[in-house]
Amino acid sequence: MSKNMIFGSMAAAGVVALLSILDMVLKIPFGGGFLVMDILYLLAAGIVLYLGWDAYRDNQ
Numbered sequence: 646m647s648k649n650m651i652f653g654s655m656a657a658a659g660v661v662a663l664l665s666i667l668d669m670v671l672k673i674p675f676g677g678g679f680l681v682m683d684i685l686y687l688l689a690a691g692i693v694l695y696l697g698w699d700a701y702r703d704n705q
Contacts, residue, residue, distance in 0.1 A: 648704060655697035662690035 665686040668675045677683075 648701065651697050651701050651704065655694055655701075658690040658693035658697065661686055662694070665690065 664674065665683040667673055668677050669680065669683045669687075671677075
């Protein structure tokens, strides 16, 4: 697997995690109406970040 693909998926997961944290704390950018969805997005982003880190370690 290409390292660029790994870094791209980790960057996308980081953006999703950042947006869900901002939505939970500041109610920006989505209005903070769905706390359960923010938690699930944060959990999914964490899983993708872990899998990307693990794939990067295996790729070295």
